[in-house]
Amino acid sequence: MHAIQVENVRFQYADEAGVSVDRFDLEAGKSVAVLGPSGCGKSTFLHLLAGLLSPQEGAIRLLDQDLASMNAAAVDRFRGANLGLVMQRLHLIKALTVRENIELAIKLGRSDATAPAINALLERLDIGDVAHQKPSTLSQGQAQRTAIARALVNTPRIVLADEPTSALDDANAAEAIALLKAVVADSGAALLVVTHDQRIRGTLDHDFDFPTPP
Amino acid sequence: MSWLRLAIANLNVSRLTSIVNILLMALGTASIVALLLVGAQFSDTMSRDAKGIDLVIGAKGSPLQLVLATVYHADAPTGNIPLEAATRWGEDRRVAEAIPLALGDSFRGYRIVGTTPEYANIYDARMSAGDWWDAPLEAVIGSAAAATSGLSVGASFESAHGLGEGGHEHEMEPYRVVGVLEPTGSVLDRLILTSVESVWLLHDDEHGHDEHDHEEHEGPHEHDEGDHDEHEHHHEEHEGLHEHDEGDHDEHEHDHEEHEGPDEHDEHDHDEHEHDHEEHDHEDREITAMLIQYRSPTAAITFPRQVNADSALVAAAPAIEVTRVLRLVGAGLDGLRTFAWLLIVSAGLSIFAALYGSLRARRGDIAMLRCLGATRVEVLIALLLEGLLLTVMGILIGFLTAHFAVEFMGQWLAATRGVTITGFTWLAVEWGLIGGLLAVGVLASVIPALQAYRTDVAKTLSESS
Numbered sequence: 001m002h003a004i005q006v007e008n009v010r011f012q013y014a015d016e017a018g019v020s021v022d023r024f025d026l027e028a029g030k031s032v033a034v035l036g037p038s039g040c041g042k043s044t045f046l047h048l049l050a051g052l053l054s055p056q057e058g059a060i061r062l063l064d065q066d067l068a069s070m071n072a073a074a075v076d077r078f079r080g081a082n083l084g085l086v087m088q089r090l091h092l093i094k095a096l097t098v099r100e101n102i103e104l105a106i107k108l109g110r111s112d113a114t115a116p117a118i119n120a121l122l123e124r125l126d127i128g129d130v131a132h133q134k135p136s137t138l139s140q141g142q143a144q145r146t147a148i149a150r151a152l153v154n155t156p157r158i159v160l161a162d163e164p165t166s167a168l169d170d171a172n173a174a175e176a177i178a179l180l181k182a183v184v185a186d187s188g189a190a191l192l193v194v195t196h197d198q199r200i201r202g203t204l205d206h207d208f209d210f211p212t213p214p
Numbered sequence: 215m216s217w218l219r220l221a222i223a224n225l226n227v228s229r230l231t232s233i234v235n236i237l238l239m240a241l242g243t244a245s246i247v248a249l250l251l252v253g254a255q256f257s258d259t260m261s262r263d264a265k266g267i268d269l270v271i272g273a274k275g276s277p278l279q280l281v282l283a284t285v286y287h288a289d290a291p292t293g294n295i296p297l298e299a300a301t302r303w304g305e306d307r308r309v310a311e312a313i314p315l316a317l318g319d320s321f322r323g324y325r326i327v328g329t330t331p332e333y334a335n336i337y338d339a340r341m342s343a344g345d346w347w348d349a350p351l352e353a354v355i356g357s358a359a360a361a362t363s364g365l366s367v368g369a370s371f372e373s374a375h376g377l378g379e380g381g382h383e384h385e386m387e388p389y390r391v392v393g394v395l396e397p398t399g400s401v402l403d404r405l406i407l408t409s410v411e412s413v414w415l416l417h418d419d420e421h422g423h424d425e426h427d428h429e430e431h432e433g434p435h436e437h438d439e440g441d442h443d444e445h446e447h448h449h450e451e452h453e454g455l456h457e458h459d460e461g462d463h464d465e466h467e468h469d470h471e472e473h474e475g476p477d478e479h480d481e482h483d484h485d486e487h488e489h490d491h492e493e494h495d496h497e498d499r500e501i502t503a504m505l506i507q508y509r510s511p512t513a514a515i516t517f518p519r520q521v522n523a524d525s526a527l528v529a530a531a532p533a534i535e536v537t538r539v540l541r542l543v544g545a546g547l548d549g550l551r552t553f554a555w556l557l558i559v560s561a562g563l564s565i566f567a568a569l570y571g572s573l574r575a576r577r578g579d580i581a582m583l584r585c586l587g588a589t590r591v592e593v594l595i596a597l598l599l600e601g602l603l604l605t606v607m608g609i610l611i612g613f614l615t616a617h618f619a620v621e622f623m624g625q626w627l628a629a630t631r632g633v634t635i636t637g638f639t640w641l642a643v644e645w646g647l648i649g650g651l652l653a654v655g656v657l658a659s660v661i662p663a664l665q666a667y668r669t670d671v672a673k674t675l676s677e678s679s
Binding site for chain 2: 052053077096
């Protein structure tokens with residue numbers, strides 16, 4: 001089963017370079033690193049996959065559902081229920097604790113994740129002891145793991161990560177990738193990592209060199 | 215995790231700003247609610263006290279003063295009128311009920327009103343203890359007067375000259391309490407009622423025994439020429455029923471031929487006052503005012519005009535005077551209300567500024583909410599909720615503050631002025647006010663909320679990466 005299918009997708013900003021991908025597939029349970037230099041449009045590609053942007057041409061199917069066939073609210077709900085996103089800037093909600101950030105993802109994903117499941121995830125990511133702290137008190141690694149926990153708590157079928165290692169040193173970068181691989185392997189989810197970080201090359205099931213715009 | 219919890223958490227990030235916004239909203243709300251409560255109850259009290267009194271006939275002077283003095287017992291009377299003249303109008307075929315009032319004395323600031331039991335019927339008063347008077351110098355006291363003074367059935371008290379506190383006492387003639395009225399929520403609660411004869415009796419005695427002190431006297435005496443030698447050094451201090459000006463003398467000249475009562479000291483010397491009370495016949499007597507109830511509303515068209523044209527009396531309609539007072543007071547209250555609404559608009563602008571200002575710093579958070587599955591509408595609601603939360607807390611604190619403050623003020627006024635105002639009441643208009651205040655909160659939040667609604671998630675994430 002394909003988790004992601006992309007066919008002849010074209011997207012153009014009004015006055016900027018756009019994205020053009022003829023074909024891209026990712027099977028469930030597999031992982032891929034989408035590699036390319038900064039500004040090549042790979043983050044835009046991730047936003048298209050997440051339904052945050054709509055392509056001007058082509059089709060994007062996630063879990064065999066065409067995003068173009070859904071209205072905006074349905075895309076939002078689909079994203080919350082089936083996708084887990086980890087952004088370069090983690091965007092943890094400063095007003096909430098680690099646990100509350102994760103509970104917010106459960107609410108918005110309309111998930112039935114239980115408190116024991118949250119506890120298990122927190123322990124697995126080694127952030128159980130900071131569960132009641134605000135993000136401002138966390139280390140970079142703890143904050144990164146909190147963002148990963150938030151993306152994974154609803155056991156998404158697809159995990160999309162945008163530059164998850166760019167701000168990390170080698171050890172933390174390796175740990176973050178290993179963690180993502182391990183948790184998606186457990187759930188059978190597909191993992192797509194968008195990065196310019198060449199340290200990631202070869203660490204996932206596939207590498208996809210993003211086509212540089214003409 | 216609920217939207218409410220998220221809103222509270224977000225507001226808690228800039229706690230000081232949130233508290234200031236809540237207090238601003240609370241201040242404006244409390245001001246408006248307090249003004250509404252006081253204004254409405256003042257209006258109700260004015261209307262209730264005047265209910266059932268179509269007209270007041272009294273001595274020439276300000277109609278408003280006459281009404282304030284005889285209906286609300288809040289001012290000095292304009293003077294006295296001959297009982298005979300008042301009775302003649304009271305017996306007119308257009309009049310259903312005529313109730314005499316004789317003022318002049320008080321007890322610890324509570325006015326003693328010489329009248330008939332029908333006066334209490336105007337306020338649907340019922341006796342809580344004892345019964346009505348059978349003889350002069352028996353009194354029935356209103357509930358507030360009884361509670362404050364501690365007087366109960368069987369107790370005696372000595373009245374004092376004048377309508378305020380501090381007049382000298384009628385030491386020779388104590389009143390005996392024979393009845394206590396149930397609370398009516400009207401002016402009656404703070405009055406002491408007795409027969410008109412009691413007032414006459416005391417003041418007849420006064421002229422026999424008590425010539426020495428008229429300085430604070432506001433009683434039903436008119437001191438015409440015969441009194442001037444004795445009293446002229448006190449004229450400036452006299453209030454109420456004492457009328458000494460030349461104009462009044464002219465106005466009353468024609469009455470003198472008909473009425474030469476013992477309280478009008480025209481040609482009488484004080485020795486003459488020491489005779490028996492029975493010697494006073496009906497035509498000699500004076501009262502302060504006659505309260506009139508019409509047989510038919512159509513009487514209002516002709517009756518007051520005839521009273522005003524045909525005699526030295528003045529006829530004042532409480533309804534008209536109340537409207538005049540409420541218009542005057544209302545203008546003041548309107549000004550204060552405008553100021554309070556300005557406070558609320560300021561609070562709304564402050565909430566707008568706070569939300570709008572925080573939005574820029576929280577654009578990434580809002581983008582993340584969308585990434586996690588929030589719809590645009592949910593994001594809009596989340597922002598509206600923050601503004602509404604500030605507004606609702608301001609409203610809640612404002613309403614509580616106003617109601618408790620008015621109650622506190624009401625208790626103080628009840629104890630010191632006998633005015634009945636409570637904060638523990640709810641006006642229908644307050645529901646409308648809540649709606650208006652919530653609308654201010656929504657208006658203050660709607661622009662930031664729409665900004666959040668329109669957030670370009672992809673662009674925001676790209677800018678912040």
